[in-house]
Amino acid sequence: MKTELIAMLADVGRSLTSLADELNADAKDHLEAAIRNDAPAVAVGISDDDLARCAARITHARRVRDEIFGDLTFFDPNWDMLLDLFVQQAKGQPVSVSSLCVASAVPATTALRHIAGLEESGAIVRRADPDDKRRMLLSLSDDASAKTRLFLRKMVIEGRAAAAGAISRSRS
Template sequence: MINCRIIFLGDEARLAGLHRVPGWEILPAGNDPLAVVANLALLPADSEVPEGLIDRLALPLLVAVGEAPAAHWLDRADGFVLAGDDADTIATVASSVLNAGTGWRVAEQAGTAQHISALSAEAQRIADALAELARSTEQEGEAQVSAPMVRRLIRLRRDRDRHFPADLFGDPAWDMLLDLVAARMEGVDVAVSSLCVAAAVPTTTALRWVRSLSEAGVFVRRTDPGDARRAFITLSDQAHDAMIGWLRRFATVFALR
């Protein structure tokens, strides 16, 4: 339970469900949002609010994601409220945003939606498996692993969709892991919106995975050093080492060049 004054930068008709969150006081932006005293800003992900206004508010930003989110809001959000989140989950995410650095914990709240708890448990299982893989591959041979090899593997996964229904394979976490390990080898930063595209699933599904894998320590959220308004997602060092270990095994078995 948190006590939080939140300025909502959108049509109040879109606040269905959010008023029920314990400890929230929803404040309309009114004609002068800068005069509103609040702890946190909340806006819809398709909002046309000028980014300069968000800069001047200087508040942590919680984005409510619907059907057509704007990429720039996804990339600068401190946290996400997603379709299907229950009141406890929303309150927990808001609390994490207000206490930056504690992680987006969504699995330990009483009453949290069952599918969210299951997703968090799966994310933790992935984290544990990656940790074990990292330990077991420390003595592996030095088979060559490259970003082009990983990109080729990703393309093969996308080609799969030409032969089977895309929703037959529910593994967005693996697609994101592959994209992040390739990006790290290329020295490329990956924004949240780009990672959602790489997941090849609806944005809200991808964001649930980003949130849960961040909680599990597989993903690390890092502020853009050149623009503090944006955030990038990277693999934790342990997750990266585990992925490199698996890719070396893959390269050895299939002799990719």
């Protein structure tokens, strides 16, 4: 009786392991399809908050990198600005020109040149602050927002796929 019960439990265990492997493979296939086909973020359970957190982590990682490497200069203020605009828009916070200059982590004159270039390229939009006509607010254009969202979604999906793979490998 005891031997039969142990054998039955072993069979159940093997069945559950097999089912978990199938589900993991299906989830991985679904994530890869979402990356290839640009499926909506909602389809893979990614919220705007997830995307904003991803953008904030990328910005933080860049600051840590700069701190560690010190004098070695990594220069990408346009990307820093796009990420900051994305995060602030996700929070519903307006972004002034001066605030975006600070977020770029470069001197103000350099930041202003980059803002002008981003505006010329159509990546950002400038508008008057409705509460203070002396101040200008910046936001991502619809196209830049969609592209930033696509990039961040792919980063989140790939991160989840890597985590799922690591969990799967640790069970083997």
